[in-house]
Amino acid sequence: xxxxxxxxxxxxxxxxxxxxxxxxxxxxxxxxxxxxxxxxxxxxxxxxxxxxxxxxxxxxxxxxxxxxxxxxxxxxxxxxxxxxxxxxxxxxxxxxxxxxxxxxxxxxxxxxxxxxxxxxxxxxxxxxxxxxxxxxxxxxxxxxxxxxxxxxxxxxxxxxxxxxxxxxxxxxxxxxxxxxxxxxxxxxxxxxxxxxxxxxxxxxxxxxxxxxxxxxxxxxxxxxxxxxxxxxxxxxxxxxxxxxxxxxxxxxxxxxxxxxxxxxxxxxxxxxxxxxxxxxxxxxxxxxxxxxxxxxxxxxxxxxxxxxxxxxxxxxxxxxxxxxxxxxxxxxxxxxxxxxxxxxxxxxxxxxxxxxxxxxxxxxxxxxxxxxxxxxxxxxxxxxxxxxxxxxxx
Numbered sequence: 001x002x003x004x005x006x007x008x009x010x011x012x013x014x015x016x017x018x019x020x021x022x023x024x025x026x027x028x029x030x031x032x033x034x035x036x037x038x039x040x041x042x043x044x045x046x047x048x049x050x051x052x053x054x055x056x057x058x059x060x061x062x063x064x065x066x067x068x069x070x071x072x073x074x075x076x077x078x079x080x081x082x083x084x085x086x087x088x089x090x091x092x093x094x095x096x097x098x099x100x101x102x103x104x105x106x107x108x109x110x111x112x113x114x115x116x117x118x119x120x121x122x123x124x125x126x127x128x129x130x131x132x133x134x135x136x137x138x139x140x141x142x143x144x145x146x147x148x149x150x151x152x153x154x155x156x157x158x159x160x161x162x163x164x165x166x167x168x169x170x171x172x173x174x175x176x177x178x179x180x181x182x183x184x185x186x187x188x189x190x191x192x193x194x195x196x197x198x199x200x201x202x203x204x205x206x207x208x209x210x211x212x213x214x215x216x217x218x219x220x221x222x223x224x225x226x227x228x229x230x231x232x233x234x235x236x237x238x239x240x241x242x243x244x245x246x247x248x249x250x251x252x253x254x255x256x257x258x259x260x261x262x263x264x265x266x267x268x269x270x271x272x273x274x275x276x277x278x279x280x281x282x283x284x285x286x287x288x289x290x291x292x293x294x295x296x297x298x299x300x301x302x303x304x305x306x307x308x309x310x311x312x313x314x315x316x317x318x319x320x321x322x323x324x325x326x327x328x329x330x331x332x333x334x335x336x337x338x339x340x341x342x343x344x345x346x347x348x349x350x351x352x353x354x355x356x357x358x359x360x361x362x363x364x365x366x367x368x369x370x371x372x373x374x375x376x377x378x379x380x381x382x383x384x385x386x387x388x389x390x391x392x393x394x
Contacts, residue, residue, distance in 0.1 A: 030117055040064040046082060050291055051385035052299035054085035070099055087116030101153070106186070108151040117141040119300045123182045123276065124346030125353055127302060138180040144195075144274065148173030152202075167282065172199045172234055175274055185273075190350050192237065192272025199234035202227040204281060210249065215365055215392065217257045220248035225281040239269035240252075243280035247394050255331075257315040261394040263293075267305040275344070276303035283394070288339040288355060291387045295337050296376030298358030302341045309339030311394060315363065328366045335359055335374075336394075355380060363392075 041063045048056040060080040065072035076096040080150050084088055092111035100106040121128035131140060150171030158164055177195035179185040185193065204225035210216040225243040231234040243265045250258045265279040277286045277300045287293025289301035293309050317331040337357040342348050361375030370391050377384040 004193050037068060038066050040066075046080070048388050048390070050387040050389065052290055053088055054188065056082060056084045058082035064311045065076075072098065074099075086198055087114075089114040105154040106151065107154070108149070109291060110149045112145075112147045114145045116143050118144050118274075119298065120183070120273070121301055121303070121371070122188060122234075123190065123273070123304055123343040125302055125304065125341050125343070125348035125355075127346075128184065133381065139183050142180060142183060142185045143178040146173050146177040163207050164205065166205045167203070169202045170200070170233070171202070172197065174198075175272070177274070190273040191270055192274055195234035196272075197234060197288050198229055198237060198272065198275065200229045201233050204243075204263065206282065210247075215370055216249045216259075217251045218249055220246065222246050223281050227280045237270045237276070239267060239271040241265065241267045241280050242274075245281055245283075255317040257317075259311075259313040259315060259392075259394070261311040263307075263309055264305045271305055273303070276305065276341075278309075279307065288341055291374075292387060292393065293337070293358045294339045294355060295335070295359055295374055295387060295393075296378040296385055297355055298383075302339070302355060304341030304343030304346070306342040308341075309337065312336045323366060326362065326366055330365075331363050333361045333363060333372075333374075333377075335361070359384075361387075 043059065043061045046056060046058045046060055050056075058081045060078060060082075062076060062078040064073045065075040073084070074097070078092075078094045078096075080090070080092050080094075082091065083379075090111070090113050092109055095107070095110040097106045119140060120142055121131060128140060148171065150169060152167055152169030154167040155167060156165045174197050175192075175195045177185075177193060179193070202225060203222060206221055206223045208221040209219035210221055211218045223243070223245040224238070225245075228240045230238040243263070245264075246260075246262045248260045252258055257381055263279060263285065267275065277288075279285045285292040286300060288298035288303070288307060288309060290299035293307075293311075313333050313335040315331060315333045317329050319331075320327060320329045322328065335358070338354045340354045341347075356379050357376050358379060359374055361372055361374035361394075363373075364371045372387070372389055372392065374387040374393075375384065376387070
């Protein structure tokens with residue numbers, strides 16, 4: 001299953017709060033020997049779990065068309081149907097053409113998302129102080145559906161081996177919002193309460209010196225991304241956003257890697273509340289709180305126009321063996337996550353009011369495919385959470 005998961009990583013990633021097979025931030029190298037011509041078709045069941053979404057189940061299928069002079073393939077298409085035991089759905093159809101327009105890579109996706117209980121605790125860094133820890137309470141949830149589509153062009157203007165790459169993209173989504181009676185959303189009625197269309201134009205650049213995109217041990221990647229939304233982009237709301245991200249990796253000896261990520265995301269203008277938790281850039285994250293930002297804290301527990309978070313991991317490679325002719329390693333990880341938000345018109349607490357999460361986990365990797373299991377706890381509430389997913393957090 002790990003080999004199949006690796007072959008699908010190029011196709012399965014896109015902005016989504018659901019559990020998907022994650023892809024590297026830049027074009028990955030294929031795990032299998034390169035094919036000059038021909039085609040492949042792959043079907044893979046998806047089974048995962050985390051404390052925020054419950055059990056995840058569904059399937060993803062991919063098809064690859066190879067051609068002479070095209071790497072890692074000429075065309076690829078994937079389709080996914082995904083459900084969770086807590087009422088979330090995420091279905092998509094995606095196309096990937098690494099060299100469709102000269103040296104430019106074209107990625108496109110049609111998708112539909114549905115959440116029967118999407119979390120909303122209000123705005124700011126000290127929101128919902130009456131929250132008791134039961135995130136299934138209707139007071140802290142609302143229902144939403146959001147069909148949408150996006151496309152992105154990526155390229156390396158100074159050659160395939162140069163660390164610089166740039167991208168431009170456009171995404172459109174229609175969000176249907178259904179608040180519960182007596183919920184925080186119903187009481188506060190923030191911008192975006194009526195739902196509606198959001199169209200975003202995104203531009204960005206990366207400087208990538210990692211030795212391996214899926215399981216790096218040295219180097220890093222820096223990214224800056226700008227997104228704008230307004231009537232000219234087909235959006236009901238007028239806002240913009242800036243994302244700065246830094247990921248670094250240091251090898252300590254032969255079996256230990258220190259990994260660090262820093263992210264700052266700032267939104268400004270007429271920002272709908274359902275965008276407060278999202279960050280920009282190639283790699284999608286949401287929070288503060290959840291498996292992609294601060295583990296151990298409820299998903300999207302703290303939301304606001306400005307978000308900052310840090311993730312520090314010590315990754316230890318413990319055992320190595322061969323499976324079907326390919327190397328496999330198992331290891332462990334210890335981590336500390338911390339983050340906070342700022343939002344205009346709210347009391348965000350003192351400057352040192354950051355929300356931490358600590359924990360440990362297990363990793364199993366075959367080639368570049370990584371399966372991770374994490375246990376995390378919030379020192380503020382002493383509540384703990386479990387995450388089982390594919391790929392490193394960053």
